[in-house]
Amino acid sequence: MEARWHRQLAEIPQQQWDALVQSAGLPFYRWQWLEALERSGSIVPDQGWQACHLSLWRGERLVGVAPLYLKGHSYGEFVFDQSFAQLAGQLGLRYYPKLLGMSPVSPVLGYRFFLCPEEDAASCTALMLELIDRFCERNQLLSCNFLYVDPAWRVHAEAAGCSPWLHQQSLWTNPGYAGFEDYLASFNANQRRNIRRERKAVHKAGLKVTPIAGEAITNDLLERMHGFYEDHCSRWGMWGSKYLTQEFFRLAAKGLRPYLVLFSAHLQDQDPNQPLAMSLCVREGDQLWGRYWGSDLEVENLHFEVCYYAPIEWAITEGIRQFDPGAGGSHKRRRGFVAKPHASLHRWYQPQFAGLIQRWLPLANEQQLEEVEAINAELPFSGRQIPLGPNSPSS
Secondary structure, eight states, X not given: OEEEEESSGGGSOHHHHHHHHGGGTOGGGSHHHXXXXXXXXXXXXXXXXXXXXXXXXXXXXXXXXXXXXXXXXXXXXXXXXXXXXXXHHHTTOOOOSEXXXXXXXXXXXXXXXXXXXXXXXXXXXXXXXXXXXHHHHHTTOSEEEEOSBOHHHXXXXXXXXXXXXXXXXXXXXXXXXXXXXXXXXXXXXXXXXXXXXXXXXXXXXXXXXXXXXXXXXXXXXXXXXXXXXXXXXXXXXXXXXXXXXXXHHHHHHHXXXXXXXXXXXXXXXXXXXXXXXXXXXXXXXXXXXXXXXXXXXXXXXXXXXXXXXXXXXXXXXXXXXXXXXXXXOGGGGGGTOEEEEEEEEEEEOSXXXXXXXXXXXXXHHHHHHHHHHHHHHTOOBGGGOOOOOTTOOOO
């Protein structure tokens, strides 16, 4: 078995990469998605992301990959480790660059080392972590961090010495709703009235939301979506999380269209291809992820309609099992998104630094679980019936 390091994804054949990742059902790890991030200038060294992918080969056959990046900052991760950087500074250590495993700027559960099914997952994980340790020590890196990890792979990684740090995400799970009214029935009477009022406000403003999926999405619509995304990010200034270039949306139009769903808010008597607001979601199989949105209008509750209610209504008709609306936003809770714990995994290469964090982690993880439980205890479901779903992420 031979190991190789890669400074760009284009060095790895697309067909072989996708053969390893396709069973995960995660568009964010497919070759075209990650390569588009690199080729578009969105995820490049000038932006603080240096691709540093690890691959395993048997002859010319790819049998394992770890999507990895050298990071010069902590933006675009949505796991906030700035306190670790501060601790490193107090100890006179250099925190950046760090090695990071995730799908860049996509807080999507499912990171793992993607392996050929014939390979032993535990032994390959241990081998790849050993190679990563050597890389980090040789290059004097302080840490390696895997974010939004797949719960099944977490077992192997922890067995090989990774330390878990718990966080929380929002998740909507479909227990088999017959329609949007069935979804509404899961809430208590007060919240049902609130949701109906919020949707009615959008309708009274003369707007209608239409889903546009897959090949029905035109190049012009994706260009428009980039405009919405850019304008929305600019409103937040330095906190705007603007990471994707216009070229990424153009590349998405060429190769990623089958995974995209747009929710176009337009005048009720106008073409959906003339949106006044729009959200972009990603779908594969029975999973849906909310990513970006923007609007030319200031309409009360329009954000909730375009980003939550319309996608949920569409998800029910499409048989979607889970909808992850993206990072942040306590307002998601009152719209049926349950708080769920998830883990990032870490390796540190300086004993004093590692010891301080590892002594703190158990208490931090316990507090996170208590917070998740407290949040869910306050959700406005009827009879406190929280639809967690049969395959929801474990802690």
